[in-house]
Amino acid sequence: MKIAIIGTGYVGLVTGVCLSEIGHDVTCLDINPQKIELLQKGISPIYEPGLEDLMTKNIEADRLHFTTSHIVGLKDKDVIYIAVGTPQGEDGSADLTYIYNAARNVGQNITNDVVVVTKSTVPLGTNHKVREVVLANLEGNHCVEVVSNPEFLREGSAIHDSFHGDRIVIGADKEEAANIIEEINKPFGLPILKTSISSAEMIKYAANAFLATKISFINEIANLSEKVSANIEEVASGIGMDTRIGDKFLNAGIGYGGSCFPKDTHALVKISEDNEHDFHLLKSVIQINDTQKTLLVKKAIERLGSLEGKRVAMLGLAFKPETDDMREAASIVVAEKLVAEGAEVVAYDPIATENAKNILPEEVIYAEQIEDAIMDSDVVFILTDWKEIVEKALFLSSLFMKKPIIFDGRNCYKAEDALKMQVEYISVGRDSIQPTEEKEEEYVVASSY
Ligand SMILES: NC(=O)c1ccc[n+]([C@@H]2O[C@H](COP(=O)([O-])OP(=O)(O)OC[C@H]3O[C@@H](n4cnc5c(N)ncnc54)[C@H](O)[C@@H]3O)[C@@H](O)[C@H]2O)c1
Ligand SMILES: O=c1ccn([C@@H]2O[C@H](COP(=O)(O)OP(=O)(O)O[C@H]3O[C@H](CO)[C@@H](O)[C@H](O)[C@H]3O)[C@@H](O)[C@H]2O)c(=O)[nH]1
Numbered sequence: 001m002k003i004a005i006i007g008t009g010y011v012g013l014v015t016g017v018c019l020s021e022i023g024h025d026v027t028c029l030d031i032n033p034q035k036i037e038l039l040q041k042g043i044s045p046i047y048e049p050g051l052e053d054l055m056t057k058n059i060e061a062d063r064l065h066f067t068t069s070h071i072v073g074l075k076d077k078d079v080i081y082i083a084v085g086t087p088q089g090e091d092g093s094a095d096l097t098y099i100y101n102a103a104r105n106v107g108q109n110i111t112n113d114v115v116v117v118t119k120s121t122v123p124l125g126t127n128h129k130v131r132e133v134v135l136a137n138l139e140g141n142h143c144v145e146v147v148s149n150p151e152f153l154r155e156g157s158a159i160h161d162s163f164h165g166d167r168i169v170i171g172a173d174k175e176e177a178a179n180i181i182e183e184i185n186k187p188f189g190l191p192i193l194k195t196s197i198s199s200a201e202m203i204k205y206a207a208n209a210f211l212a213t214k215i216s217f218i219n220e221i222a223n224l225s226e227k228v229s230a231n232i233e234e235v236a237s238g239i240g241m242d243t244r245i246g247d248k249f250l251n252a253g254i255g256y257g258g259s260c261f262p263k264d265t266h267a268l269v270k271i272s273e274d275n276e277h278d279f280h281l282l283k284s285v286i287q288i289n290d291t292q293k294t295l296l297v298k299k300a301i302e303r304l305g306s307l308e309g310k311r312v313a314m315l316g317l318a319f320k321p322e323t324d325d326m327r328e329a330a331s332i333v334v335a336e337k338l339v340a341e342g343a344e345v346v347a348y349d350p351i352a353t354e355n356a357k358n359i360l361p362e363e364v365i366y367a368e369q370i371e372d373a374i375m376d377s378d379v380v381f382i383l384t385d386w387k388e389i390v391e392k393a394l395f396l397s398s399l400f401m402k403k404p405i406i407f408d409g410r411n412c413y414k415a416e417d418a419l420k421m422q423v424e425y426i427s428v429g430r431d432s433i434q435p436t437e438e439k440e441e442e443y444v445v446a447s448s449y
Contacts, residue, residue: 001024001025001078001079001180001183001184002025002027002076002077002078002079003019003024003025003026003027003077003078003079003080003081003184004026004027004028004029004073004074004077004079004080004081005019005026005027005028005029005080005081005083005119006029006030006070006073006080006081006082006083006084006102006105006106007029007030007082007083007084007085007098007102007120008028008029008030008032008035008036008039008045008066008083009046009083009084009085010046010048010153010155010158010259010325011083011119011120011151011153012028012030012081012083012084012119013028013039013044013046013051013055014048014051014153014158014159014162015081015083015119015151015162016028016064017051017054017055017058017064017159018054018159018162018163018188019184020058020061020063020064021054021057021058022187022188023063023187024063024184025063026058026063026064026065027065027066027067027072027073027077028064028065028066028067028073029066029067029068029069029070029073029074030066030068031068032068033068036066036067036068039055039066040066042055042056042059046323046324046325047322047323047324047351047352048155048156048158048159048322048323049156049157049159049322050159050160051158051159054159070105070108070109071109073109074105074106074109074110074111075109075111076111076112077110077111077112077114078112078113078114078115078180079114079115079117079180079181079184080106080110080114080115080116080117081117081118081119081149082099082102082103082106082116082117082118082119082120082130083119083120083151084098084099084101084102084120085098085120086098086099086120086121086122086263086267087263088262088263088266088267091270092266092267092269092270093123093266093267093270093271093274094121094122094123094263094267094270096122096123096126098120099118099120099122099126099130100129100130100133103116103129103130103133103134103137104133104134104137106134106137106144107133107134107135107136107137107138107139107144108137108139110134110138110140110142110144111140111142112142113142113143113144114142114143114144114145115144115145115146115147115177115180115181116130116131116134116144116145116146116147117146117147117148117149117181118130118146118147118148118149118150119149119150119151120151121150121151121204121205121208121260121264121267122148122201123201123205123267123270123271124198124201124202124271125198125201126201127146127147127148127171127197127201128146128197130146131144131145131146134146145172145174145176145177146172146177146197147170147171147172147177147178147180147181147197148169148170148171148172148197148200148201149168149169149170149171149181149200150169150171150200150201150203150204151204152165152166152167152204152207153165155258155259155320155322155323155325156320156321156322156323157322162188163188164190165188165190166190166191167190167191167192167193168185168188168190168191168192168193169192169193169195169200169203169204170182170185170192170193170194170195170200171194171195171196171197171198171199171200171201171203172194172196172197173196173197178194182194204264205264205267205268205271206268208260208261208264208265208268209264209265209268209282209285211249211261212256212261212264212265212282212285212286212289213281213282213285214249214250215249215251215255215256215261215289216255216256216284216285216288216289216292218232218236218249218250218251218252219252219253219255219288219289219292219428219429220288221235221252221429222252222428222429223295223428223429225429225430226428226429226430226431229431230429231429231430231431232252232411232428232429232430233411233429233430235429236250236251236252251410251411252411252428252429253292253409253410253411253428254292254293254295254296254330254334254383254409254410254428255288255289255290255292255293255295255330256289257293257319257320257327257328257329257330258319258320258325258327258328258329259319259325259327259328261328262286262289262328263328265282265285265286266286268282269282269283269286293330293333293334294333294334294337295409295428296334296381296383296407296409297334297337297338297341299407299426300312300379300381300407301341303405303426304379306341306342307338307341307342307343307379308341308342308343309342309343309344310343310344310378310379311343311344311346311376311377311378311379312338312343312344312345312346312377312378312379312380312381313346313347313348313367313373313374313377313379313380313381314331314334314335314338314345314346314347314348314364314373314381314383315348315349315370315373315374315380315381315382315383315384315389315393316331316348316349316382316383316384316385316386316389316410317329317331317347317348317349317352317353317356317360317383317384318331318349318351318352318355318356318384318386319331319384320384321384321385321386321387322386323351323352324351324352324354324355325352325355326352326355326356326359329352329356329359329383329384330383330409331347331349331356331360331383331384332359332360334381334383334409335347335360335361335364336360336361338381339361339363339364343379344363344365345361345363345364345365346364346365346366346367346372346373346377347360347364347365347366347367347373348366348367348369348370348372348373348389349384349386350386350388350389353366370388370389370392370393370396371392371396371400374393374396374397374400374401375400376400377400377401378401378403378405379405379407380393380397380401380404380405380406380407381406381407381409382406382407382408382409382410382412383409383410384410385410385412389412390412390413393406393412394406394412394413394417394418394421394423394425395421397421397423398421398422398423403424404421404422404423404424404435405423405424405425405426406418406423406424406425406426407426407427408425408426408427408428409427409428410428411427411428411429411430412427413425413427415430415431415433418433419433419435419436422435422436422437423435
């Protein structure tokens with residue numbers, strides 16, 4: 001099978017690399033010449049653990065190719081994956097401009113019969129429209145079938161997820177087309193679920209909406225736990241042991257971000273509205289998440305009175321660890337609020353700083369080392385639980401700050417750790433920890449760190 005992939009974002013690139021790894025001949029296409037130039041040299045434009053090594057291996061094996069030319073990329077292909085972006089439009093719906101452009105590209109450039117596979121997350125009915133657009137732009141007389149094959153990878157563990165995912169969903173109205181895509185995916189050795197196209201389109205939105213709901217639910221329980229002196233970690237463990245609930249996605253914090261949950265929940269609300277269904281629950285999930293992103297700033301103002309002139313070390317900028325992706329990261333909301341409150345913000349992230357510079361307010365200062373961010377700060381905010389941040393933030397705050405105080409949006413530490421380090425520690429869904437001793441000035445000055 002000769003395969004082409006349109007779009008080399010997260011999904012297109014990871015799909016291309018993994019399909020070539022299981023032995024297929026894959027050509028990845030992108031309209032962005034800078035990306036393709038990097039990829040042809042074996043350099044990944046995104047930070048994703050393990051991706052670059054696997055990519056280089058398959059380029060060297062001559063199974064993985066990159067081009068900006070749709071003429072070259074779509075020639076003689078049997079299967080064409082569409083993996084372009086479906087960003088949030090102004091009214092909350094998925095913007096399908098890139099999808100239909102890609103479908104036009106397919107129609108204009110294919111040279112034989114093809115199965116067009118939609119990897120992108122798209123609203124109900126889109127796959128059928130993709131087929132119509134391809135057929136309307138056909139130059140020759142070719143047979144075109146469409147398959148919905150939604151992607152479930154997580155950023156930061158995308159390669160692992162591709163080889164160890166829970167399922168592969170193949171939505172098709174023609175059995176023959178479904179069988180072709182099943183055959184391509186068999187070497188992954190994962191459970192395959194065959195459905196109709198509409199069900200596959202819905203599965204993707206329903207999965208993301210459910211996971212987002214789980215997060216907003218645990219965040220609501222966390223906010224209530226604080227008021228009644230329950231501990232959200234213990235509560236999450238207790239409910240997670242019930243296999244009907246499951247112990248995953250019960251980490252309370254400052255809400256979900258990223259390139260998918262925010263836009264996909266909005267898109268599903270819009271799909272519901274378009275179908276005269278009022279999705280109350282999902283609207284609440286979104287609202288809870290928006291409020292949760294402002295939680296740390298609210299807590300800091302409650303505790304300190306005002307943040308005017310305070311130097312705040314903001315640790316972690318990416319929407320989650322192991323990625324440089326800043327899309328819908330909580331750090332954006334937090335930085336904007338801190339700047340509006342008159343705080344001086346010093347930001348640190350191990351990987352995402354360059355991307356953050358284009359997105360965070362221009363007043364934000366960037367530290368190259370975590371030590372530089374914490375040194376001389378009045379307050380520490382933890383926004384992303386990178387391993388480095390979890391390992392160092394508590395200790396460095398105790399060492400470098402006159403009156404160490406951490407607002408932790410990811411619940412990185414236990415109460416006893418904060419007490420041992422004599423750091424005031426305010427987290428999510430748990431009692432605040434107050435130091436028991438006055439800190440001596442000499443301790444800071446004489447620190448031998
Ligand atoms: N990012 C994730 O973790 C993830 C996971 C599962 C599903 N998804 C879904 O997959 C889709 C892609 O997401 P992403 O984050 O990889 O997207 P992205 O926006 O990062 O990348 C899309 C790429 O497609 C290219 N492109 C656009 N139109 C093109 C065309 N006509 N021809 C060739 N290239 C074209 C762009 O230049 C860009 O490089 C979205 O629908 C998203 O919801 C994303
Ligand atoms: O218990 C949890 C789990 C996650 N999060 C947050 O939720 C967001 C999303 O995390 P995660 O799901 O791990 O990352 P994504 O890469 O956005 O992956 C999600 O979105 C993808 C795009 O659709 C899907 O393919 C994946 O299955 C789905 O997990 C991040 O901000 C996390 O910090 C929490 O706050 N608490």
